[in-house]
Amino acid sequence: MESSLANQLATTEAAIDGAHQTTKNKKMNNGLQLYNTLTRKKEVFEPLSAPHVGMYVCGPTVYSDVHLGNCRTFISFDLIFRYLKYSGYKVRYVRNITDAGHLEGDRDEGDDKFAKRAKLEQLEPMEIVQKYTIGFHDVLRMFNTLPPSIEPTATGHITEQIEMIKMILDKGFAYEVNGSVYFDVEKYSETYNYTVLTNRNMEDMLANTRALGGQDEKRGRLDFALWIKAKPETLMKWPSPWGSGFPGWHIECSAMSAKYLGEAFDIHGGGMDLAATHHTNEIAQSEACSQVQPAKYWMHTNMLTVNGTRMSKSAGNGFLPGQLFTGDHPLLKKGFSPMTVKFFMLQAHYRSTLDFSNEALDASEKGFKRLMAAVALVDKLQASEGESDFDIQAIKDRCVAAMNDDFNSPVVIAELFEATRIINTVYDGKGKLAAVDLELLKSIMQDFVFDIFGLKDEDTSNAELNSVLELVIDIRKAAKENKDYATSDKIRIGLQSMGVQLKDSKEGTTWSKM
Numbered sequence: 460m461e462s463s464l465a466n467q468l469a470t471t472e473a474a475i476d477g478a479h480q481t482t483k484n485k486k487m488n489n490g491l492q493l494y495n496t497l498t499r500k501k502e503v504f505e506p507l508s509a510p511h512v513g514m515y516v517c518g519p520t521v522y523s524d525v526h527l528g529n530c531r532t533f534i535s536f537d538l539i540f541r542y543l544k545y546s547g548y549k550v551r552y553v554r555n556i557t558d559a560g561h562l563e564g565d566r567d568e569g570d571d572k573f574a575k576r577a578k579l580e581q582l583e584p585m586e587i588v589q590k591y592t593i594g595f596h597d598v599l600r601m602f603n604t605l606p607p608s609i610e611p612t613a614t615g616h617i618t619e620q621i622e623m624i625k626m627i628l629d630k631g632f633a634y635e636v637n638g639s640v641y642f643d644v645e646k647y648s649e650t651y652n653y654t655v656l657t658n659r660n661m662e663d664m665l666a667n668t669r670a671l672g673g674q675d676e677k678r679g680r681l682d683f684a685l686w687i688k689a690k691p692e693t694l695m696k697w698p699s700p701w702g703s704g705f706p707g708w709h710i711e712c713s714a715m716s717a718k719y720l721g722e723a724f725d726i727h728g729g730g731m732d733l734a735a736t737h738h739t740n741e742i743a744q745s746e747a748c749s750q751v752q753p754a755k756y757w758m759h760t761n762m763l764t765v766n767g768t769r770m771s772k773s774a775g776n777g778f779l780p781g782q783l784f785t786g787d788h789p790l791l792k793k794g795f796s797p798m799t800v801k802f803f804m805l806q807a808h809y810r811s812t813l814d815f816s817n818e819a820l821d822a823s824e825k826g827f828k829r830l831m832a833a834v835a836l837v838d839k840l841q842a843s844e845g846e847s848d849f850d851i852q853a854i855k856d857r858c859v860a861a862m863n864d865d866f867n868s869p870v871v872i873a874e875l876f877e878a879t880r881i882i883n884t885v886y887d888g889k890g891k892l893a894a895v896d897l898e899l900l901k902s903i904m905q906d907f908v909f910d911i912f913g914l915k916d917e918d919t920s921n922a923e924l925n926s927v928l929e930l931v932i933d934i935r936k937a938a939k940e941n942k943d944y945a946t947s948d949k950i951r952i953g954l955q956s957m958g959v960q961l962k963d964s965k966e967g968t969t970w971s972k973m
């Protein structure tokens with residue numbers, strides 16, 4: 460495995476940085492606490508080799524459009540990534556793309572999700588992967604999240620996964636049956652705690668798992684596939700010591716996190732629905748392979764609800780990001796911009812459920828506009844002689860304290876609204892700020908609104924957006940010329956819901972903000 464190489468690299472980098480270490484540590488924020496699913500409590504964050512931080516987040520399975528719940532997870536870890544960097548850490552953020560091995564129902568049976576979709580859309584599986592990877596990146600770009608440091612794919616790491624499976628077999632924690640390899644949970648449980656992450660009772664888990672039938676190759680009910688033998692019709696398959704096949708879903712994250720972050724690293728994250736099976740199995744694979752707990756801190760984001768019910772496709776309330784932006788869903792009364800949606804998400808703590816409703820989104824839209832207006836206004840304020848009427852340092856201290864308290868973004872937003880109130884008061888001439896406090900107030904708005912929250916001004920007066928609008932208007936013109944009125948109407952109505960009014964005339968189409 461090349462994990463030792465990753466460790467060596469980290470050590471070398473640390474040695475090079477050695478001379479600057481003292482200043483770095485001073486800059487680094489040492490008051491950070493985060494909730495660790497593994498210990499079920501908030502802990503002081505102490506990275507294995509500060510100032511370096513290794514963070515692995517389970518990425519999307521790219522066989523369909525990215526769900527809003529996934530977006531919340533990636534926006535939450537973007538917040539964490541940004542704040543760690545703001546606090547002076549050097550973060551290597553790895554977020555994978557699952558483009559093979561994820562079977563229907565997340566179990567070791569049924570059709571491969573990619574192959575199934577490929578048959579449906581009459582495409583090559585890698586066409587599906589390409590299409591939805593681009594779509595995923597587009598959506599995250601709209602949400603203004605930073606790209607991870609490394610974005611490895613499962614298909615790009617088949618060799619590493621085979622090596623890891625071989626090692627688990629060598630250690631006696633897996634067995635081969637007829638070209639497939641299974642992880643032996645019972646054997647593993649003799650030495651390690653299989654349910655260490657969720658603290659569930661093994662007997663209960665067994666009771667809730669389907670009994671094995673005569674056809675089953677698995678020895679134990681909780682065993683899971685590391686390698687799955689290809690059927691004649693399987694499209695995505697690779698040669699292996701056990702014959703032609705493809706990896707199980709869980710092994711990719713263990714193999715890729717070890718490769719890029721080492722056998723032991725700092726943070727492993729994902730949606731809370733991954734903890735019970737995927738992350739539990741990742742821990743088992745890594746420990747079986749290297750006798751080391753892979754991550755020191757496990758972090759999980761909570762789910763989304765709509766008008767109080769869990770968001771899901773089957774419930775009919777699972778709208779996609781694009782539908783939320785255009786308002787093209789029966790539950791939505793209009794579209795909401797990506798930044799409104801992101802601001803709305805940041806108004807809840809990442810470990811709380813977040814409930815979507817038109818009313819709540821409306822309120823966020825107003826709040827976000829008020830905040831952006833204050834950001835624009837703060838540059839126009841004049842400093843006054845003498846003492847300030849407001850304690851700006853206290854606002855900054857409370858923002859930092861909130862972020863240090865397990866990334867409590869809603870508390871920071873409340874403080875930013877307090878800052879907004881002060882900005883408006885000073886602008887109206889009803890209060891004054893000394894030069895030093897005015898500068899501090901500007902830096903609070905810049906740091907927390909833009910650098911840490913990753914929000915951006917969506918005002919259509921900026922040049923970049925102008926050219927995007929011109930392009931959309933061109934597409935609409937071509938659609939009208941082709942008598943594709945469905946598309947041209949969709950564009951007009953979609954823009955309208957975002958507050959952009961199109962006006963057609965003999966000279967062409969112009970737009971204006973409503």
Ligand SMILES: [Zn+2]
Nearest residue numbers: 517518712737
């Ligand atoms: Zn994963």
